[in-house]
Amino acid sequence: xxxxxxxxxxxxxxxxxxxxxxxxxxxxxxxxHSANALSRRHSRTLVCERCNSQPAFVRCVEERVSLxxxxxWLGHAGSNPASxxxxxxxxxxSGCPSAAELSTxxxxxxxxxxxxxxxxxxxxxxxxxxxxxxxxxxxxxxxxDGQDASVLVEENDLKNIDKSSVWTESSSVPQLNTxxxxxxxxxxxxxxxxxKMCCPGTKAPVQHEDDGFYEDFNMDEIDLDIENYEELxxxxxxxxxxxxxxxxxxxxxxxxxxxxxxxxxxxxxxxQDSSMMxxxxxxxxxxxxxxxxxxxxxxxxxxxxxSNLSFSGLTGESNGGDYQDCGxxxxxxxxxxxxxxxxxxxxSRSSAVMRYKEKKKTRKFEKKVRYASRKARxxxxxxxxxxxxxxxxxxxxxxxxxxxxx
DNA sequence: TGTTGAGACGGAACCACATAAGTTA
DNA sequence: AGTAACTTATGTGGTTCCGTCTCAA
Numbered sequence: 001x002x003x004x005x006x007x008x009x010x011x012x013x014x015x016x017x018x019x020x021x022x023x024x025x026x027x028x029x030x031x032x033h034s035a036n037a038l039s040r041r042h043s044r045t046l047v048c049e050r051c052n053s054q055p056a057f058v059r060c061v062e063e064r065v066s067l068x069x070x071x072x073w074l075g076h077a078g079s080n081p082a083s084x085x086x087x088x089x090x091x092x093x094s095g096c097p098s099a100a101e102l103s104t105x106x107x108x109x110x111x112x113x114x115x116x117x118x119x120x121x122x123x124x125x126x127x128x129x130x131x132x133x134x135x136x137x138x139x140x141x142x143x144x145d146g147q148d149a150s151v152l153v154e155e156n157d158l159k160n161i162d163k164s165s166v167w168t169e170s171s172s173v174p175q176l177n178t179x180x181x182x183x184x185x186x187x188x189x190x191x192x193x194x195x196k197m198c199c200p201g202t203k204a205p206v207q208h209e210d211d212g213f214y215e216d217f218n219m220d221e222i223d224l225d226i227e228n229y230e231e232l233x234x235x236x237x238x239x240x241x242x243x244x245x246x247x248x249x250x251x252x253x254x255x256x257x258x259x260x261x262x263x264x265x266x267x268x269x270x271x272q273d274s275s276m277m278x279x280x281x282x283x284x285x286x287x288x289x290x291x292x293x294x295x296x297x298x299x300x301x302x303x304x305x306x307s308n309l310s311f312s313g314l315t316g317e318s319n320g321g322d323y324q325d326c327g328x329x330x331x332x333x334x335x336x337x338x339x340x341x342x343x344x345x346x347x348s349r350s351s352a353v354m355r356y357k358e359k360k361k362t363r364k365f366e367k368k369v370r371y372a373s374r375k376a377r378x379x380x381x382x383x384x385x386x387x388x389x390x391x392x393x394x395x396x397x398x399x400x401x402x403x404x405x406x
Numbered sequence: 407t408g409t410t411g412a413g414a415c416g417g418a419a420c421c422a423c424a425t426a427a428g429t430t431a
Numbered sequence: 432a433g434t435a436a437c438t439t440a441t442g443t444g445g446t447t448c449c450g451t452c453t454c455a456a
Binding site: 371373374377378381382383384385386387388389390391393 | 419420421422423424425426
């Protein structure tokens with residue numbers, strides 16, 4: 001660490017907020033994210049202690065450092081002796097956890113400073129902890145009435161976090177994320193001990209014990225907008241089975257009617273029982289992805305796929321860092337598509353993936369904040385019915401204090 | 407089959423003001 | 432040409448308004 005908080009510029013930054021793309025000290029994190037209900041939902045995690053700019057993804061037990069995916073990969077690449085290091089996932093959280101709660105979820109961090117709180121204590125400390133591995137959809141594990149739930153743990157019990165999420169390079173789960181550039185030879189999904197698919201609206205996570213290959217393969221926050229699937233996969237998609245195979249992820253996409261326009265899937269996952277299917281994630285992303293999910297359920301809810309898989313929210317500005325954020329997305333975008341290896345050479349696929357990534361970088365789907373300083377100011381500016389008010393005038397909404405002046 | 411009303415949805419507009427960008431002395 | 436002072440334009444987010452679309456009656 002050693003870098004300063006993006007907000008106060010004084011304290012050492014410690015956590016990374018993806019939504020704000022900001023590194024914050026714990027104090028500012030607490031202040032900023034106690035402002036309103038929306039900000040409290042921001043998912044935060046530790047800052048990578050190597051690059052100090054990306055959200056930490058894993059904790060290297062031997063080196064005692066938290067690393068983002070890129071740094072983890074650089075430091076623990078295949079031939080590197082450090083590849084044997086044990087690592088554990090760094091959990092995300094939202095809400096306003098206390099220092100004690102943070103100590104609980106990040107037991108390996110010894111120097112969590114106590115945070116003097118101003119606004120969070122009253123019910124605001126409802127905190128959710130999200131395992132950083134492959135899911136964070138919310139879902140059955142979430143408490144429905146949990147407005148005041150002090151600690152809300154998705155996927156895992158706290159007691160299981162540490163032990164369940166430790167792995168080495170040779171184990172299965174994190175390869176999905178930790179080896180983004182070497183995916184041709186590995187399709188290391190499956191067998192996550194730490195996360196199970198949770199699908200909002202379904203009664204229980206669906207597991208497919210007979211098909212561990214796809215098990216727990218969950219992509220949250222990824223809008224796989226495959227306009228250029230021919231580039232990506234190097235095949236024309238006149239016959240979807242050519243790409244995805246007969247009964248695998250292809251059916252997940254409902255590709256039976258595709259013929260060359262967009263294959264765009266949001267909130268997609270499949271179960272063996274189509275009657276249980278629900279949109280996976282509500283985090284709306286690109287409008288076109290919403291469109292496709294609304295207009296053609298088949299695109300998103302496959303018939304009998306083997307995978308618990310969801311897509312939503314990968315924007316056109318995604319880059320390596322974004323892939324890092326979205327976990328398994330990088331696997332699909334950068335690696336070989338399931339069942340496709342038989343139809344195309346890995347080298348051409350890799351080049352296709354590279355071209356696709358480059359093209360993706362140049363595309364723009366969402367608003368881009370050009371001036372962070374203006375955004376920061378707007379974020380804290382008082383309003384009346386959503387409109388900015390003059391300093392000193394009465395307001396009905398204060399993003400920081402969430403109070404009314406009248 | 408065509409019409410109508412309700413509801414959902416998306417996009418534009420609005421606000422203040424710091425700051426970037428441009429102009430003038 | 433370089434600098435300082437001044438003016439103008441821009442962009443930021445939450446809310447509201449309004450037009451369009453969808454669907455059921």
